[in-house]
Every structure is written in C-alpha cells, then in structure tokens.
Amino acid sequence: MVPFVDLTLTNAPLQGEIKTAIAEIVDRGDFIMGQAVTSFETAFAKACNVPYALGVACGTDAIALGLRACGVGPGDEVILPANTFIATLIGIERSGAKPILVDCDRHTALIDLDAAAAAVTARTKAIVPVHLYGQMVSPSALREFSATHNVLVFEDAAQALMAEREGYRAGSVGVAAAFSFYPSKNLGAFGDGGLVVTQDEAVAQKLRSLRNYGAPKKYVHADKGTNSRLDSIQAAILNVKLPHLQGWNRDRNQAAQLYDRLLDSIPGIDPIRNDSGEGHVYHLYVVRVEGDRDALQQKLGDRGISTGIHYPIPCHLQPGYRDLGYPEGAFPQSETLCETILSLPMYPGITEAQVRATCEAIAS
Numbered sequence: 001m002v003p004f005v006d007l008t009l010t011n012a013p014l015q016g017e018i019k020t021a022i023a024e025i026v027d028r029g030d031f032i033m034g035q036a037v038t039s040f041e042t043a044f045a046k047a048c049n050v051p052y053a054l055g056v057a058c059g060t061d062a063i064a065l066g067l068r069a070c071g072v073g074p075g076d077e078v079i080l081p082a083n084t085f086i087a088t089l090i091g092i093e094r095s096g097a098k099p100i101l102v103d104c105d106r107h108t109a110l111i112d113l114d115a116a117a118a119a120v121t122a123r124t125k126a127i128v129p130v131h132l133y134g135q136m137v138s139p140s141a142l143r144e145f146s147a148t149h150n151v152l153v154f155e156d157a158a159q160a161l162m163a164e165r166e167g168y169r170a171g172s173v174g175v176a177a178a179f180s181f182y183p184s185k186n187l188g189a190f191g192d193g194g195l196v197v198t199q200d201e202a203v204a205q206k207l208r209s210l211r212n213y214g215a216p217k218k219y220v221h222a223d224k225g226t227n228s229r230l231d232s233i234q235a236a237i238l239n240v241k242l243p244h245l246q247g248w249n250r251d252r253n254q255a256a257q258l259y260d261r262l263l264d265s266i267p268g269i270d271p272i273r274n275d276s277g278e279g280h281v282y283h284l285y286v287v288r289v290e291g292d293r294d295a296l297q298q299k300l301g302d303r304g305i306s307t308g309i310h311y312p313i314p315c316h317l318q319p320g321y322r323d324l325g326y327p328e329g330a331f332p333q334s335e336t337l338c339e340t341i342l343s344l345p346m347y348p349g350i351t352e353a354q355v356r357a358t359c360e361a362i363a364s
C-alpha cells in the first residue's frame, strides 16, 4: 500500500512539542495576533530572505490582500497561468483586478513568459507566476519581464515553500509573494493559514491594516479592510515545524530523484522537467502519461497505490469561470496537460521501497 500523502509521519514525532506550544497560548490567552504570530512572521521572513512577513487566514487571502496592498485593484489587469489551482484566480478576482490567463510551457508546466509578454496591455499592473508543483519560475526571467514591461511580480509560492533557483528563495523575487499553510502543503498547519512576504515597507504597512479591519490604529478605519489573520495556535504549530522544513524538502527532492531514475526506462511516462535541480521542493511529483491515463490511475488504485491529478480542468474551462470568455482550445498546452498528467505518491518519509513499488506497478 502506498498512500498519496501521509501527514502522520511528519506530525506525530512533533506532537509533544506542539501540545506544549498550544498550552502556552491557552495560558497566555493571546489567541489573536499573539506572540506566536509575531515570532513565526520573523522566522519565516528570515527563511525567505525578505524583510517583512505577515500572516493572514489562508493562501487565497494572501493573494487577494497581498495584491491590494501592492496597489492592484479595479481597472487593472493581472496575468496568471491557466494551469494553476483555482485559488490563484480567486485571489486575483477578489483584489478587484481582471485576471488575464496565458498558457504554460509544455516541458515544465510553468507559465510561458512569451505568452505573458504577448498578453501585456496598457492596463497590465502585475503578473502572478505560480511556482507550480514546488519549482520556481526562473527569477532572472521574471525580473527581466518586470523591467521590460513595467509590471509588478507577485509570486504565488503556495506550493514552493523554501524552493530555490538561481540563488533566489521563493518569495524573494517579486515585490511580494503569497504562501499557504493548508495542511498538505510542504509546511502545513492544523487548519487554514496563509502569509504574505514583501520587500516593501509600504506594502507591509498596508497589509497590516487590510488584514485587521482596515485599521492602522484601533477603531480608526483608514482602509476598507477585512478580518484575515493567522491564528496564534496555527502560528505556534508552524513555529515548531518550520525548523524541519528544509529536511522535509530534501526528503521530497531525494524521492523525486529516485522516481526520475526508475521511470527513465519506462516508455510512455514522462516526468515534468526539473530545471532547478536541488532547489525544486516537489510539493507534487507529476508525470505525463502517454495513452490511457485514467486506466493507469485506476489500475494503480486497484494495487493500493494512490495517485492524484493536479489539476483535471484548467481555470478557463471551469464551469464557474466560463464568463471569463475563453473558448476550449485557448490554451492548448494547459489543456493537454490536464488530460495527461498524474501525480505520484510524494511526502517526506516515503520509503525507497514505496517509490520502487510504485514504479514497478506503473511498468507492469
């Protein structure tokens, strides 16, 4: 039996420490914006090589409020890839900006920056590259894109906690970036959680206000804000887990290297290309399947090997988003990917035997 993810392997050994950290909050009673939030924000900013980190309620809010804090809003256009988790699109729409979808690169599944360049208009205010599956979009290419087209880069780093490429950490490339601590992300809370990092003090100040009823000072509401905060209890859990993240990411990368080696000899199975070596944090290990993908998934399931599809429908073809006006065929690479990809079991603590068993089952 190989599960798709196994969160108990990382959570169980830390249970004692986590219980103590939660008990401290219960004793202090600082449930909202308490000490644990401040200390986690400080530690996380340091881990990303950026000066400011601000906790919010979830990754979707991190995108919506983060973009607003950067000055993005109604009348602006924001470019994103068509093959991402829907939260990227939801966050952009909630900022008030108009989402402009573009296709992805067929080898890496990352946003196609040539397609993005072609989509730039006078209204384009920002691009939201998604560091999909745990691999960063090239920082040098993003910075060049930003300078050439005079648009902000706001990274969706929800799947790429502490990923690296070209000497950059995820979150340190653009003006700001969004992270998610959904339980199955590389650093998972015991519920929802999210965070924005930024290099810009003014953006940090604005976000501090927006997440807290738009009040830079108590009962003075300078902005139309909301209530979106990282709970102290979630922050305390994340504080215990953060020091382990790099080790867990290394585990994922090693399992991926073993997959790469074992799958190399299996015809018709083509892993999504890794252009960032050890810096890829493999939130997901994804392959393209030639032939009947759904039958392969079914047969693996029959043998006790759980897999996933991330994601089966591109954003522009989602029933709730047909009003964006993109027809079928608008983004051929994204559409082909959705029909052919399969995510294999991947989590820190997956054993060599489990990776081998998965590959042997695929081969047979």
Ligand SMILES: *Cc1c(COP(=O)(O)O)cnc(C)c1O
Residues within 6 Å of the ligand: 058, 059, 060, 061, 084, 085, 087, 088, 130, 156, 158, 159, 179, 180, 181, 182, 192, 193, 194
């Ligand atoms: C998980 C995820 C989000 C949103 O995070 P939530 O915390 O679930 O709101 C955004 N973008 C991507 C690419 C994600 O994978």
